[in-house]
Amino acid sequence: MKIVAYLYSDPLLESTPDPEMWGWEVDRVYQDLAGVTSIQKKKGSRKEVTGELRPQWQQFLNDSQAEPAGYLLVRRLEELGDSVEEISDRLTQLETLGVQLIAIDSPLSPPFNPTPHTPHPTPHTPIQNSPPSSDLLQLLQHLQYNQRSRRIRQGHARNRVKALPPPGKAPYGYRRGKNRYIVDRSTAPVVKDFFEHFLLYGSLRGAVRYLAKQYGKKISASTGQRWLTNPVYRGDLEYQNGETVPDTHEAILSRDEAAQVDRLLRRNRRLPPRTASAPRSLAGLVVCSQCQSPMTITRVAASRKAQEYLYLRPTQCPNQPKCGSIPYDQILQQTIARICEDLPRAVSGAPLPDMDRIKQGIGGEITAKQAILEQLPNLISTGILDQETADLRSYKLRTEIAELQAKLAQLPPANLTAIAQTVSLPQFWLDLSESERRFYFREFIRQIELVRAGKDWEIKLGFIF
Structure with missing residues (x-):
């Protein structure tokens, strides 16, 4: 048979x-x-x-x-x-x-x-x-x-394959053109301002509240999250199959800004819920080493007085008596002092990969694929490839380039040592607001551990790298 x-x-x-x-x-x-x-x-x-x-x-x-x-x-x-x-x-x-x-x-x-x-x-x-x-x-x-x-x-x-926009309404900030998305000059500044506020303060909910106050544009936090991750605002198109074609229309968010947004989102995912937009810079970072409980910020105001005091206290302490509260300003000053002392040593001793070599390798792959893309029109004109085959090959090359660009954007900055030297200067922290301090703390610190010794205490920093 x-x-x-x-x-x-x-x-x-x-x-x-x-x-x-x-x-x-x-x-x-x-x-x-x-x-x-x-x-x-x-x-x-x-x-x-x-x-x-x-x-x-x-x-x-x-x-x-x-x-x-x-x-x-x-x-x-x-x-x-x-x-x-x-x-x-x-x-x-x-x-x-x-x-x-x-x-x-x-x-x-x-x-x-x-x-x-x-x-x-x-x-x-x-x-x-x-x-x-x-x-x-x-x-x-x-x-x-x-x-x-x-x-x-x-x-x-x-x-x-022709890199045309998918069916449906254009995202906010764009309108549909004949073959591509076109920036909507009336709504694009709102989206741009949203991105800039997020990049400045690293807070999604803060950027959402800013839009509502500044422009009367009310969106949910989930909508703001989609804006931050949507490839359309970066000049790319993402289709239902999950593949992305780069550089199909004018971008609202530059490549460097997009890489910073992705880094901030990854950083915020490590934090407890709702602490990414907290007004205090130490929110979500401090843990008591004795009871392993995260510490929250509480306010105490004297009777009939406008002045208030901030403390850090454990939220889930099982001990009896419970671990005591510590003044917020004391931990803040101790954290800055430890950063200035420990950060340069941690960066110099960390086994960091050669970022320049890695970026050159990925950049070389992108350049090689772009060179192939430039050859396709000649292959069509000489009859070696028909238009359909060339379009399909162009689509696959562009999606591969998008994957390489995403990998390149996820790499840490190559000048991490120089940044650490700047941040380690005490003068750097003097004029920063709480929001600005929050940004830099979370860029380098994974956790602040409060180590108690009777009534005395000290802190130990856990860096991200």
């Missing part, structure tokens, strides 16, 4: 399936790709495209005339054609050849477990996927739905 398989796939929608995917041994696999055309040479011109064919299907039919196969395996019935009529014609061809069809992913197909004793089908053997009349309507509806879904996905995929 001869068993063959047929695969049909669209490179725009899926990766090329593995011919060995069937789970058992087949005699031959015929495989066609969507977009393959028949090309004939014509006198006086180089090439003429005569239309889309399925050359491997034709080869299967020719081989079956000489030596009919017993079974033909396909993944889904709709892979036999681009319409119900084409599928019906190919089912008739198989029935004429006496080949039984097995669609392994079809809901109406029975399981296929071939054995060495399976009889060879005769020309009168019914096609395996020919359903009873009660299932015929269900099968037609299933095929029509899948074909319509496939056509819609193919249309979206063609737009994706």
Whole structure:
């Protein structure tokens, strides 16, 4: 008994399936790709495209005339054609050849477990996927739905390959142009100001409150989070399949600013909820070493007096008596002193990778792929590549470039030693506000541990690197 398989796939929608995917041994696999055309040479011109064919299907039919196969395996019935009529014609061809069809992913197909004793089908053997009349309507509806879904996905995929915006409303700050997003001059300044406020203070909720107060633009924190991570504001397009195409339209957020936003978001994820926007710089950083409880900031005001005092106290202390509170200003001054003393030593002793070498390597890969992109128009003009193949190759190269750019943006700054030297000067901290101190604390410090020794105490800094 001869068993063959047929695969049909669209490179725009899926990766090329593995011919060995069937789970058992087949005699031959015929495989066609969507977009393959028949090309004939014509006198006086180089090439003429005569239309889309399925050359491997034709080869299967020719081989079956000489030596009919017993079974033909396909993944889904709709892979036999681009319409119900084409599928019906190919089912008739198989029935004429006496080949039984097995669609392994079809809901109406029975399981296929071939054995060495399976009889060879005769020309009168019914096609395996020919359903009873009660299932015929269900099968037609299933095929029509899948074909319509496939056509819609193919249309979206063609737009994706051409780097056209996805369907739907343009993000706030943009409007839809003919082939790309265009900056909306009336709303883009609002988005730009939102990003600048977040970069200055590192607080998402603070930036959301700023928009509501400054522009009357009320958005939720989750919407602000989507703005911060949306590739559209960086000049890129991200599609439903998760792939990103860079530099498709004018950006509101520069590459350097986007890298800083990503670094701030990663930093804030390490902190307890709602402390990223807390007004005090030590919020969410201090932990009591004795009870391992995080410490929160409390305010105490004297009766009938405007002056108030700040303290840090444990929130979940199990000890009896509970660990006492410590004045906030004392811990703040001790933290600044420890940073000035410990940070340069920690940076010099940390096993930091060679950032310059890593960035040069990634930059070289990006340059090489951009050089290939620049060669594609010449390959089209000389007839080496057709337009569809070139568009697909360009799309894949651009998504690979986007991945490399994202990897490059996640690297820490190469001048970390110089930054540490500047931050380690006591004068640097004198004129900073609490919000500015919060920014720099969280850039370097992972945790501040309060070590108690009776009534005395000291702090120990845990740096991020």
